[in-house]
Structures are given as structure tokens and as C-alpha cells.
Amino acid sequence: MQGSITRFFRKSPQWAIALIAIVLVSFYWFVWAQDRYVSRATVVLESPQVATPEFNLSSLMGGGAGNTADLLLLREHLLSVDMLRLLDEQLGFRQHYSEHGDFFAKLRNPDVPIEELHKYYLRRVEVELDEYAGVLNIQVQGYTPEFAHDMASLLLEAGENHMNEMGHRLADEQVHFLERQMVNLEERFRETRSQLLEFQNEYGLVSPTATVESINQVVATLEGDLARLQAQRNALASFQSTQSAELRQVERNITALRDQIEEQRDRLAQATGNSLNRVSSEYQTLELQAQFAQETYSNALAVLENTRLEAARQLKQVSVLQSPLMPEYPTEPNRLYNSSVFAIITIFLAFILSMIIMIVKDHRD
Helix, strand or coil: CHHHHHHHHHHCHHHHHHHHHHHHHHHHHHHHCCCEEEEEEEEEEECCCCCCCCCCHHHHHHCCHHHHHHHHHHHHHHCCHHHHHHHHHHHCHHHHHHHCCCCCCCCCCCCCCHHHHHHHHHHHEEEEEECCCCEEEEEEEECCHHHHHHHHHHHHHHHHHHHHHHHHHHHHHHHHHHHHHHHHHHHHHHHHHHHHHHHHHHHCCCCHHHHHHHHHHHHHHHHHHHHHHHHHHHHHHCCCCCCCHHHHHHHHHHHHHHHHHHHHHHHHCCCCCCCHHHHHHHHHHHHHHHHHHHHHHHHHHHHHHHHHHHHHHCCCEEEEEECCCCCCCCCECCHHHHHHHHHHHHHHHHHHHHHHHHHHHHHHC
């Protein structure tokens, strides 16, 4: 039996190499590989509801898009070099992974460049987004349960601080910009109101436009009276002498009305001087400027208030659905799984190599 096995391996050395590799790798996983503890946490990002959200079809169909984007940003930050630097500064990442672990799994050189250290960091930290549930699953591998737990806790704390800072930075810039604009708009509003009051005091008119309308009504009334007197004069002239007292009185009344109408019209429009139509036009221009400044100031106040509310909504709270676990026993490496997968792949490759050798021999023959 032993001789036949020896002849088989001599005839097919690829199977001998595959068996030796499987034995060595299994020895590493089951005997040599050092245990690693895994701390897990599940979190979700929430924002305070400072206003009642509108319930419509668009919000129903796309309401979770913003939360998913925030979770992706949080994931990228947790896996970033900046986060690695923070972990090394506060927890001693280099020291822990260089002092523990077997030859193949440990950080063999604690002074490696940050690029190489980051690659090692990504092998010990996993952050996965569950898009269906809208949560972020975090797994941290450490060689002691305390380190794994502390590292997961620091990831959550630093991630929440980063999301708050990032959200408030833009909101604060918007608020400060609007506040600076509000100062200018308020000054413009006060200036236009002051110009309007000075104009009213200068001409002694609260509303020149209303005065013009009032004079127009007076002129219309006088013209009506003038037409009535002219009709009366025509009627009297048909049977009375032009020297009669009654007809002469009507003529005087007509002349007086014409003079009054001309005087009122001169008040409204003159070639030179401050006629009411000119004053009214200037007043309307100042009034429009004041109304525009008031509306602009009012709209800016509303925008500023909405921006402040939006800044409050930018506060992101990392709600912990599963707090960082304090592991009680090591779950990594998965020795049986790793050994089985390696053995299956090795046997499969050895089988393919055997088939290739057989095909080559058949063609030679």
C-alpha cells in the first residue's frame, strides 16, 4: 500500500506538492495562527426633525437617498487614513498589531509608511453598508478583546463628530453669509424709508399720488359744473338780452369756474417748477424703492431662518442599534473554513494540472 502510494506520487508529483501544501496550510491555521477577537457594532444616522416634513410621493420614493449618502460618507471616513492616524494616536494601533499575532498576520514592521499601514488597517476593519436596512455594520479585529472593543467605540465616536462637523461647516458658512447680507439689506431698507420720509416732509404731502387723484376729482367736478352753467347760459341767451343781470351773473360764474379749473390743472402739470405730477412721479419711484427694499429684507429674513433650521437638521446623530461588543472568545481566524477552501482550490488546481499533463503525453504518443 505504501509502495503504491509512493509510486503514485513519483508518477504524479503535482499531487504530492498539493498534499504537502494542504498539510502545511492546515498546520498554520489550526496550530500556528493566533486568535483574533472581533467586536461588532451596528449604527444608523439620524437627524432631528425640527419641522414637520411634507408627505408626498417624491419624499416617499426618495426619502432614504440622503441617509444612504450620509452612511456612505461615514463609511469612507471610518476607513480613511485620517481615522487610522487617530486610532494610532489614541489607542496605539501600530504597537498593538506589531506586538501580537503570528508571523504572517502581525504588523512585522511598526514603522512602515502610512500607505502600507493603511492596507493592513483595511484587513483588520470592515465597514459594510446594508442598503436594505439602511444601517452600517462595523467589525473590528484585535488580538485582545479590550482593544477590539475600544477601537470600535472610538470609531463610532469619531465618526459622529466628523459627520456633525462636516454638516455644520457648510451650514455655518451659509448662515454667516446671510447674516452679513442682512446687515446690508437692513441699512438699505432704513435708507429708503428715510428718503421717503424726508420727501414727504419736504413737500408737506403724506401721499402726493392721493393728492393728485383728489385734484383730478375736483377738476372733474368743476368741469361738470362748468358744463351745467354753459347749458344754462345758452338757455338764457335764447330769450334774454346779453345785458341782463341774470345772464351776466352766469357769465361771471363760468369765468370763475374756468379760472379755478385752470389753476387746479396748473397745480397738476407745469412746464417748470415742482408740479404735482412731477412730485408724484418722484414719490412713486421712492415708494417702489422702499417697497422693494422691504420685500428683499423680508425674504432675506425668511431665508436666514430657514437656513438656521437647515443647520439644525444637519446635526447627525449616530444611533447605535448594536453597541460595540466586548468579545468573550475569538472568532477569527475561521480555521476550518480557511483550511477547507484552500484544500478544495489546491485539489482543483492539481486535477487541472494532471489533465494538462495527460493531454500533453497523449499528443506526444
